[in-house]
Amino acid sequence: MQERFFRTFIPLNPVTLVNSYEIPKFVDSNTLFVAVSYSGNTEETLHAVKRAKERGAVIRGITSGGKLAEILNSTVIIPKGYQPRSAVGYLTIPLLRAFDLFDDSEVDNAKEHLAKIDRNIGTWQEFADEIFSSNKIPVIFGTPKLEGVAYRWKTQFNENAKVLAYSASFPELNHNDTMALENTYRKEEFYFFVLTHKQIEREIADRIRITSKLCKIKMANVEGDGNTIFSNIFTLIHKGDYISYFLAKKRDVDPRNVSIIEDLKRELKERS
Amino acid sequence: MQERFFRTFIPLNPVTLVNSYEIPKFVDSNTLFVAVSYSGNTEETLHAVKRAKERGAVIRGITSGGKLAEILNSTVIIPKGYQPRSAVGYLTIPLLRAFDLFDDSEVDNAKEHLAKIDRNIGTWQEFADEIFSSNKIPVIFGTPKLEGVAYRWKTQFNENAKVLAYSASFPELNHNDTMALENTYRKEEFYFFVLTHKQIEREIADRIRITSKLCKIKMANVEGDGNTIFSNIFTLIHKGDYISYFLAKKRDVDPRNVSIIEDLKRELKERS
Structure with missing residues (x-):
């Protein structure tokens, strides 16, 4: 990760x-x-x-x-x-x-944006409610620089909410997923997110728009906050954490429980 | 790829x-x-x-x-x-x-194994029939060295059969998917494959066995043929190609058709 x-x-x-x-x-x-x-x-x-x-x-x-x-x-x-x-x-x-890849002002700026998210969590609860109401499988589409965050969302849906979830990214998904998105069976059982930011490349914004139109799919666009990639990454992580947490609550499962992973580790240890 | x-x-x-x-x-x-x-x-x-x-x-x-x-x-x-x-x-x-990463004898050996697959395609048709009969979403689990092949299978399900499909790999999936596999909704709507080979590492074989037991999931184990990684990769690609091809036939879609990708490329070109 x-x-x-x-x-x-x-x-x-x-x-x-x-x-x-x-x-x-x-x-x-x-x-x-x-x-x-x-x-x-x-x-x-x-x-x-x-x-x-x-x-x-x-x-x-x-x-x-x-x-x-x-x-x-x-x-x-x-x-x-x-x-x-x-x-x-x-x-x-x-x-x-x-590796000196950010400066402290970026951290302070991101913190302010993160605190704002904490003060307005209704949106993320609504996403969780919508996913839960039809037991949808989340699929998170990343964009360049946010591929890692899309994968983080997937793993949080797995570990917090205990639901299967998948991630893919633009432009790579335009070479494969795109052919399934229009015509697959079970399409209505998936919930598609796309993660973006205010500085998104024009080529990528065009791809999102055209893919949505041609494949007739709705993607919930969740945008990062702030003007740095640092702030965009951590605010998007935070939003995804909230959605998967609220989905766990809706499903009445404990988001902290990772007993299966612990059982697996113990069995792996015993056999060696 | x-x-x-x-x-x-x-x-x-x-x-x-x-x-x-x-x-x-x-x-x-x-x-x-x-x-x-x-x-x-x-x-x-x-x-x-x-x-x-x-x-x-x-x-x-x-x-x-x-x-x-x-x-x-x-x-x-x-x-x-x-x-x-x-x-x-x-x-x-x-x-x-x-980069001189194989020798010709490996190619000849792989060719023999590939020809054998062509002479016995019933197994792959049966997998496609089983997936089609319940409209299952394929999920392909790779193992070290076969992560790329698992991803190839996913893309072939997308492009040939026009169905959504996903891939993940051992041991990474033991940190996230595992928590969803036991308890997720819609579990019965997925079809799980795991790609292996005769020289599979003991740790990975143990992980597959324990994950299957703890999460109560059935994974169809598809093994590569031959003793080299070259042969294992190309025989597994071939098997996956057959399954996605037969699934396309069952669904009555044209495996060659990639019109949406072509439309997307045209629209991207026009706007620039």
């Missing part, structure tokens, strides 16, 4: 995401390897770190503790006791900070 | 996918920029190439013609007249070949 946000902030150097056990062949002593795991005990992350160590990579961690904090000398320790998905700020900001 | 396959073949150097208009900041005269567009007229690809040229990148193309062939001196020209998705071999092999 964090890599997607990080890459959004204009990569200065090539960044490769590793979200499984194995690491790319090119990792060597010239590589900066950043391990991000809230618990510090994510199995695939620890495995990848072990491999990166063998190759002599420079390794830094971002974690609240666990084995990751034990095995690494240089680690940013963030507060314990959150759900990993609630710690998105703690997990992301140190990474962006280390 | 091709980048996902390419990356599967063990990256020797960092590879970054660009599937929109803008290129990463790090692109300069030390960058090898490979532009892949079947028609040679893909708007975002041409835009990205223009930007890469301005930065002095070394550019190579893979295309059947179009503007890409006109503006680049060094291009692999592949046969015209296919649907881009049918030209997956033509689009992919030159890229893998350029």
Whole structure:
């Protein structure tokens, strides 16, 4: 997740995401390897770190503790006791900070916009009500720079509301999803969002408009607040969090409950 | 799409996918920029190439013609007249070949396995029948090295059968989808595939088994044929192609028809 946000902030150097056990062949002593795991005990992350160590990579961690904090000398320790998905700020900001990808005025500006969202949550409750009233499956369309946020919304619908959800992004979805959107069965069972911002590229705005018209689909346009990509990302995350939270409440499920993931981790540990 | 396959073949150097208009900041005269567009007229690809040229990148193309062939001196020209998705071999092999990522014996071996699939297509027709009988939405779970193939299946369901479809991959989906899989509404309306191969990592096989048990979901396991990742990728592509083709036939839609995408391209061109 964090890599997607990080890459959004204009990569200065090539960044490769590793979200499984194995690491790319090119990792060597010239590589900066950043391990991000809230618990510090994510199995695939620890495995990848072990491999990166063998190759002599420079390794830094971002974690609240666990084995990751034990095995690494240089680690940013963030507060314990959150759900990993609630710690998105703690997990992301140190990474962006280390590469000097925002300045403090942007954080202050984003905070003001975030507080405004908190004072006016009715809109997000209405979205949740509408999704719930027909048990719709959310599909979130990202746009350049907001692909990571679209994926965040998907994962929040999964973890908070316990409903399946999917994300895709413009312009890539114009090469495939578009052919299904007009004519698929079950189209009315999906709820389409598109995430945008005030500085959206003209080509992308045109694609959204034309796709909607040709495929005869309604997309709920949710816009980020503020004039920086930093503020747009975090305000859109916040809006999506509210929608998935209210959907959980409507469904009468506990948004904090992740017992299945915990069961899975325990079974994986026992068998090894 | 091709980048996902390419990356599967063990990256020797960092590879970054660009599937929109803008290129990463790090692109300069030390960058090898490979532009892949079947028609040679893909708007975002041409835009990205223009930007890469301005930065002095070394550019190579893979295309059947179009503007890409006109503006680049060094291009692999592949046969015209296919649907881009049918030209997956033509689009992919030159890229893998350029980096010496397979040898000819692997191609011969894969060809034998592909021919065997052609002689026994009943299984794939049965999958299509089962999906069609309840209008199920396909969800394809990839595994390490087969993430790109899972995405290919999704796009083929979209373009051939004109149905919505989604892909996700182990182990990443164990952090989010897993919480929805047990308890979501509409679970019975999805058809879950998992793509594997004979050399699948033990950790991943365990995750598939435990996820299926804890979430009480049935996943149809489709295995690649052969002992190389090359053969596994191309045989699994072939199997997915058959399923989406048969689903199109069942739905009485033309798998070749991509009129909406063509309409979209025309409207995008007219407005500019």
